[in-house]
Amino acid sequence: MPENAKNLSGTRKVNRGPSAGPENRRALIAAAREVFAADGLQAPFNAVAKKAGVGQGSLYRHFPDRIALAVAVFDENLDQLEAAVAAPDATLNDLLDDVIEQALVSTAFIDLIWTNVNDERVAHIGARLNALVEKLLAREHAAGRIGEHVETADVLLAISMLADVLARSEADERHAMAERARTMFRNAFAPR
Amino acid sequence: MPENAKNLSGTRKVNRGPSAGPENRRALIAAAREVFAADGLQAPFNAVAKKAGVGQGSLYRHFPDRIALAVAVFDENLDQLEAAVAAPDATLNDLLDDVIEQALVSTAFIDLIWTNVNDERVAHIGARLNALVEKLLAREHAAGRIGEHVETADVLLAISMLADVLARSEADERHAMAERARTMFRNAFAPR
Amino acid sequence: MPENAKNLSGTRKVNRGPSAGPENRRALIAAAREVFAADGLQAPFNAVAKKAGVGQGSLYRHFPDRIALAVAVFDENLDQLEAAVAAPDATLNDLLDDVIEQALVSTAFIDLIWTNVNDERVAHIGARLNALVEKLLAREHAAGRIGEHVETADVLLAISMLADVLARSEADERHAMAERARTMFRNAFAPR
Amino acid sequence: MPENAKNLSGTRKVNRGPSAGPENRRALIAAAREVFAADGLQAPFNAVAKKAGVGQGSLYRHFPDRIALAVAVFDENLDQLEAAVAAPDATLNDLLDDVIEQALVSTAFIDLIWTNVNDERVAHIGARLNALVEKLLAREHAAGRIGEHVETADVLLAISMLADVLARSEADERHAMAERARTMFRNAFAPR
DNA sequence: AATGAATGAGGATTCATTCAT
DNA sequence: GATGAATGAATCCTCATTCAT
Numbered sequence: 001m002p003e004n005a006k007n008l009s010g011t012r013k014v015n016r017g018p019s020a021g022p023e024n025r026r027a028l029i030a031a032a033r034e035v036f037a038a039d040g041l042q043a044p045f046n047a048v049a050k051k052a053g054v055g056q057g058s059l060y061r062h063f064p065d066r067i068a069l070a071v072a073v074f075d076e077n078l079d080q081l082e083a084a085v086a087a088p089d090a091t092l093n094d095l096l097d098d099v100i101e102q103a104l105v106s107t108a109f110i111d112l113i114w115t116n117v118n119d120e121r122v123a124h125i126g127a128r129l130n131a132l133v134e135k136l137l138a139r140e141h142a143a144g145r146i147g148e149h150v151e152t153a154d155v156l157l158a159i160s161m162l163a164d165v166l167a168r169s170e171a172d173e174r175h176a177m178a179e180r181a182r183t184m185f186r187n188a189f190a191p192r
Numbered sequence: 193m194p195e196n197a198k199n200l201s202g203t204r205k206v207n208r209g210p211s212a213g214p215e216n217r218r219a220l221i222a223a224a225r226e227v228f229a230a231d232g233l234q235a236p237f238n239a240v241a242k243k244a245g246v247g248q249g250s251l252y253r254h255f256p257d258r259i260a261l262a263v264a265v266f267d268e269n270l271d272q273l274e275a276a277v278a279a280p281d282a283t284l285n286d287l288l289d290d291v292i293e294q295a296l297v298s299t300a301f302i303d304l305i306w307t308n309v310n311d312e313r314v315a316h317i318g319a320r321l322n323a324l325v326e327k328l329l330a331r332e333h334a335a336g337r338i339g340e341h342v343e344t345a346d347v348l349l350a351i352s353m354l355a356d357v358l359a360r361s362e363a364d365e366r367h368a369m370a371e372r373a374r375t376m377f378r379n380a381f382a383p384r
Numbered sequence: 385m386p387e388n389a390k391n392l393s394g395t396r397k398v399n400r401g402p403s404a405g406p407e408n409r410r411a412l413i414a415a416a417r418e419v420f421a422a423d424g425l426q427a428p429f430n431a432v433a434k435k436a437g438v439g440q441g442s443l444y445r446h447f448p449d450r451i452a453l454a455v456a457v458f459d460e461n462l463d464q465l466e467a468a469v470a471a472p473d474a475t476l477n478d479l480l481d482d483v484i485e486q487a488l489v490s491t492a493f494i495d496l497i498w499t500n501v502n503d504e505r506v507a508h509i510g511a512r513l514n515a516l517v518e519k520l521l522a523r524e525h526a527a528g529r530i531g532e533h534v535e536t537a538d539v540l541l542a543i544s545m546l547a548d549v550l551a552r553s554e555a556d557e558r559h560a561m562a563e564r565a566r567t568m569f570r571n572a573f574a575p576r
Numbered sequence: 577m578p579e580n581a582k583n584l585s586g587t588r589k590v591n592r593g594p595s596a597g598p599e600n601r602r603a604l605i606a607a608a609r610e611v612f613a614a615d616g617l618q619a620p621f622n623a624v625a626k627k628a629g630v631g632q633g634s635l636y637r638h639f640p641d642r643i644a645l646a647v648a649v650f651d652e653n654l655d656q657l658e659a660a661v662a663a664p665d666a667t668l669n670d671l672l673d674d675v676i677e678q679a680l681v682s683t684a685f686i687d688l689i690w691t692n693v694n695d696e697r698v699a700h701i702g703a704r705l706n707a708l709v710e711k712l713l714a715r716e717h718a719a720g721r722i723g724e725h726v727e728t729a730d731v732l733l734a735i736s737m738l739a740d741v742l743a744r745s746e747a748d749e750r751h752a753m754a755e756r757a758r759t760m761f762r763n764a765f766a767p768r
Numbered sequence: 769a770a771t772g773a774a775t776g777a778g779g780a781t782t783c784a785t786t787c788a789t
Numbered sequence: 790g791a792t793g794a795a796t797g798a799a800t801c802c803t804c805a806t807t808c809a810t
Contacts, residue, residue, distance in 0.1 A: 021773055042234070044800060055775040060802070062773095114360035149379075157372055161353040168306030168352075180349055187341075188380035216791080236783060247792035252785075405794055426618075428779060439796040444781070446794095498744035533763075541756055545737040552686075552736075554693065564733055571725075572764035600770080620804060631771035636806075 025062050027052040029076065032069050036108040041070060041115075067112065071121045074109045077102055078128045085136050092140050092155065095133070096185070099159050100166060100178045107167030110160045130156065147191045158185045217254050219244040224265050225297055233262060233300040259304065263313045266301045269294055270320045277328050284332050284347065287325070288377070291351050292358060292370045299359030302352050322348065339383040350377045409446050411436040417457050420492040425454060425499075451496065455505045458493045461486055462512045469520050476524050476539065479517070480569070483543050484550060484562045491551030494544045514540065531575045542569045601638050603628040609649050609681055617646060617684040643688065647697045650685045653678055654704045661712050668716050668731065671709070672761070675735050676742060676754045683743030686736050706732065723767040734761045 031052035035043045045066060049059040063069035084090055084098050099106055109125075116122045133155045140146045162181050169177045223244035227235045237258060241251040255261035276282055276290050291298055301317075308314045325347045332338045354373050361369045415436035419427045429450060433443040447453035468474055468482050483490055493509075500506045517539045524530045546565050553561045607628035611619045621642060625635040639645035660666055660674050675682055685701075692698045709731045716722045738757050745753045 024774080046800075056802080057776070057804080058774050110360075117362065153372060154376060157357065157369070157376070161357055161373075164356050165349065165353055168302075170309065177349070180345060181353075184346060184349070184377075184380045188376045238783070249787080249793070250791055253790070408795080430779075441783080441797070442795050494744075501746065537756060538760060541741065541753070541760070545741055545757075548740050549733065549737055552691070561733070564729060565737075568730060568733070568761075568764045572760045622804070633772070633808080634770055637769070
C-alpha cells in the first residue's frame, strides 16, 4: 500500500521522465519571466509551475527558492544586454533602449537586487551589470558623448529608476514615460 | 464557573464606545504610516489595527480597504508638502528634500498611485500633488532657477523615481543615494 | 472588491462570533486528546480543527503551535492525576492505574516531554508531574509500602515506560501488557 | 547545443549497471541504520538513498517499502545479538548491554514492531528476538541468576521499554537513564 | 538493473474579511 | 460604533512514489 497514495481522480500528468528536465528548466524560466512581469516578484511561486506546465516539485528541484529562479531569469536578460553592448558602436542610449524593452522583467530584477543585496547569487548579477555599464561608459567617455561627471553609479541608478518607472506604468503610457525619462537622463548626462 | 460564561479570559479591552471614533481614526493613520514604512504597502492589514491598539472591525469601518487607508496617510503627507511649498521662498530643492524625508512612506504612496491609477480616490491624491508641483514650478521658472524645458510631468516623474530609489536603499546608503539622485535631477533640470 | 474573496460555493460556516471562543477552546482540547491518542502527537494539526468543528485560524489563535495544544491537553490530564493523588489513601498503584487509563494520551505526553525538554511550557508540565510523584512517594515510603531505594526519578521512569508500552499495544493485548508491566514495577519497587 | 540534448548538466552519476546491485543493497542498509538512528523511523525516505549514494529507484527496487528496509536493518542487528548470546557465558545483563548500545536503532525497531505487528516480515523478526531471549532465559534460570517468576515476555517487555526510553533521552543523560532502568529490571527479575 | 528527475497530494501557516456581542 | 474572535481560502514547501532513459 502506497504510504501516501491519493489521486483518486486518476488524471495525473504522465511522467515524461528525466529527459523533460532541460525542457522544463527552460519552460520555467520563460514562465517566470512572464509571471514576474505580470504580477511582480512576489507572485505566487507555483503560478510559475502552473504556467510552465510543470509539477511544483520540479520547480523546487530546479530552483530551490524564489531568488534562484529570479537570478536565472535575469541572467538571461544580462546575456542579451551584454550582447548588445558588445557591438563596438553601442551607446548608452542603446543600453537604455534595451532596458526599456526589458522594463517589466527588469523591475522585478531591480526589486530583487535592492531586496537581497546580501545574497551572493544576487551580487553576482549586480557585478555583471556593473561591469557591463563600466565598459560602455568608458567608451562613451572616450567618444565625448557623455559628461566626465557621470559615474558608473549614476548610470546604474538611472537604469534602476527607468526600469521601475516603466514597470509601474500602464501599457498605453509606457512609451511616453520612457521618452520623458530618457530625455531627462540625457540632459543629466550630457557633456557640459 | 457557569458553563455559558462569556469572555473567560476577561482581558478584552474595554469598549470605549462611539466616542473613541475620531481618536481611533487618527491612531490608525499613524499606525499605518509606520507599518507601511516598515514593511511596505503589502504589510498584513491587521498589523495596522494591532499597532493602533484598535479592533480589526474598527479598522474596516474607518477604512474599508487598503487603498482608503493609504490615501488617508498620503493625504496627511500632502498636507505637509503643501505647507512647505506655501512658503514664498520654497524651491524645488526643498520639495525634493521633503520627499526624501518622507521617502519610506512615499514609496508605498508611489506604489499605490501607480498600481491604482484608475481609482478615483487615488486620482484625487495625484491631483493634489500635481497642483502643488505646478505651483512650485511656476515660481521656479519665473525665478529662472530651472530650465524652461522642464514640465510638471518631469518633476512628478523625478519625485516618483526619487521616492522609489530611496525606499529600496538600505538605511546606510540612503543618504548617498539621495545625493546622487538629486544631483542628477539638478543637472537635468538646470537652465541651459 | 474583497482583496482575497473566493468561496464560490457559498457554504461557509456561520460565524458564531467571539462567544464561541471558550467553547471552541474546549472543543479543540477534546479533539486534540482524541486525535493525539489515535494518531500520535504528529497527527496532522488541522485534523484537530476539523474534528473540533472549528476553523484552522481559530486553532492557531488558541494554540499557536503543537506544543501549546499538547500542553493544554496534558494539563487537564494532570488535573485528574492530582485530584486522584489528593485522596489521602491514594497509593502508587492507584497512580499507575490512572496512567494506564490515560495511556494513549499519556504517550503523546511522554513523547512531548522527551522531545521538548527545553521548552519552558513543557518544563512546567514536567514539574507538575514531578511534584505529584514526590508527594505520593513520600506517603508510600512513610507507609512502608515501597522500598527505600526507590526515588522519584524511578517512578517517573516507570510511568513513562508504562505509558509508552501501552500506547503501542493493540487494544486487545493492552490489559495483559499493563498487568505484566505493573507486576514488574511492583517487584522492582517492593521493600526488601 | 542541440535542442534535444539530454542530461545537460552532465553530472549524473555513471550507471554502474546490475553489478552494483549487492553493493547498493549493503550501502542502503548501512545508510538506513544511520538515518533511522539520527531522525527516527519517519525520516524522509529518500534521505536514505542520498546517504547511500544510490538512486531512489534502486532504493525502491531493493526495498519496496519502509518496512522492508527497516526489517533488513534489524535483521542485521539481530545477527549481532544472536552472536553475543551464543557465547556460553552470556548473561541477561550482557543482552541488555547490547540493547543499550543499539538503543537508537533499536527504538526505530521497537516502533516498527509495535506499529506493524501484523506484518509477517515483522513477525519474523519478533520470532527471532523471542527465540533468542528464550534461550538466554533458560540459561539464566538454570544458573539461578534470575527468578523463576520471570518469563520471556517479561524480558521482551523490558527490552522494549529500555530501548524506547534510551532513544528518547538526550545524549548526555542517556547513560544515567540506562543505569536507572537496568537497576530497576535487575530488581524486578532478581530471584526471591 | 540503476539512475534521478518528474509529479502532485498533503501538511503547515498566514491573513483578508465577516460578524456576534 | 467598538471589539476581537471566527473563518477558510491560498500560499509555501516537503516528500512518497513513478517512470523514461
